[in-house]
Amino acid sequence: MENSLVDSVIREMEQAFELTTKLQSLVELGNYSDTQKESARMVSRELLQTCNATLSMLKSRKTNVKIEYGSQYQLAPRKVPIRRDRRRHYPRKVVTVTPYSDGHQWRKYGEKKINGCIFPRSYYRCTYSEDQRCEAKKQVQQQDRGVPSLFLVIYKEEHTCKPMAVEDCQSIEQLQLQGCGEYTCNTSFPLTQVTASATPPPVDSFSLRFDDSEDSLMSTAVRSITEGTIAWRRNDKGSVSCSELASADLAFLDSTEPLHPSLSVVHDVDDEDHSPRSLGFDTDFLGFDLDDIELFGTPY
DNA sequence: AACATTTGACCAGC
DNA sequence: GCTGGTCAAATGTT
Incomplete structure (x- = not known):
């Protein structure tokens, strides 16, 4: 075509x-x-x-990327990471369940009831808009009453302020509070490093959710670990659990489109009382390549 | 006290 | 005149 x-x-x-x-x-x-x-x-x-x-x-x-949809279960580790075009296009739209943790600090300056929408639209500007003359703004609007709710976030203007890096986080709570920017975290945070050669952790899989902010889409990638091999799968569920492995599609990972996903790690659900053992954290993905995701491991 | 949020008013574009 | 975006005073929070 x-x-x-x-x-x-x-x-x-x-x-x-x-x-x-x-x-x-x-x-x-x-x-x-x-x-x-x-x-x-x-x-x-x-x-x-x-x-x-x-x-x-x-x-x-x-993008004319050749993708073989049958081969998604064997994603060979890339020796040379693909360098992606990380230039952002504004305004850009994101549909996400975590509209408030995108690695930046925002100050609300308005709220408006929008015609034909149940939920009001909130207006935010960068906390450092005056201090650092950062022009970044965003609008947040809840889309539905679902659990979790989806929010449409429209970003306008790029941040010119110095982003807050998260270092030496001590807990998941702290990670979430700080919004988690680009980081390598050496903490008691219950994610451990996993490499392709590592012993598989004692769970079948965990999942990563990408909010593909460039394309107004929320996409979901699920990384499953089976018998020591690592595969990436993608589905388009709004929320993910380990058992929700949907159709696979490597397009998301192999595309040379300038993707700027944010990352969430979603843990699975407790087998006994079904309480979510979910670890959610978001990060602006600007700091590393998708390959780097392999540095993030799994649980317990 | 300083900073953040709320909310009605104001304004520009259509 | 209507609508969406912003302002700014009032109010809330730390």
């Missing part, structure tokens, strides 16, 4: 994405029963996931 046609289809799909979120809002405002609303939410979520998946496929195709 030639690029211009791909572009047109991408635009149409993005339109579908937006219309779905609008439709979702109209349903929420409408006079429907809770059951009907819940059904509508489920359909909306599936629609959004389909849009995401289609868009990512189109975008990976546009």
Whole structure:
């Protein structure tokens, strides 16, 4: 498919994405029963996931990257990391469940009820907007009542301030509080280093969620560890658990598109009481290549 | 007291 | 006139 046609289809799909979120809002405002609303939410979520998946496929195709969808279970470690174009394009949109931890500090300066939306839109500017004349701003708007809720975050203008690095974190709580920027963390944080040759940890898999901020998509990659081999999988679930391994797609990882994902590590759920043992942390992915993810291990 | 958030008012673009 | 983005005084939090 030639690029211009791909572009047109991408635009149409993005339109579908937006219309779905609008439709979702109209349903929420409408006079429907809770059951009907819940059904509508489920359909909306599936629609959004389909849009995401289609868009990512189109975008990976546009880059002319050869991807063999059958070979996703054997991702050979790259000797030379792919250098990606890390220039950001603004405004950029992110759909995420963690709109407030993106490695930067923000100050709220306004909130507005937006036509046709149930949830108000909040306006933030960089905490250092005056001190360092940083022009960065973002808008945050909750998209649904789901658990976890999805938020649309629109970033405007790039940060010119010095980002806060997280070092010597002592706990996951501290990591979350500080928003976690680019880091290498030597702590009691229950993530250990894992390399390709390491003994597999005592869980089947853990998952990594990428918020592909460049493309308004939330994507999910799941790294599973089976018999010592490491594979990457991707699904497009809004939230992830170890058992939720969906269709695989290496496009996300092998694409030469300028991806700027943030990273979350989601732990699995306790087998006995089903309480989430989840470790969530986000980081702006600017500091390292996707290859570096292999430095982050798993649990307990 | 200093800083952050809230919220109604104001303004520009359509 | 309507809408979305920003301002700034009031209020809340540390």
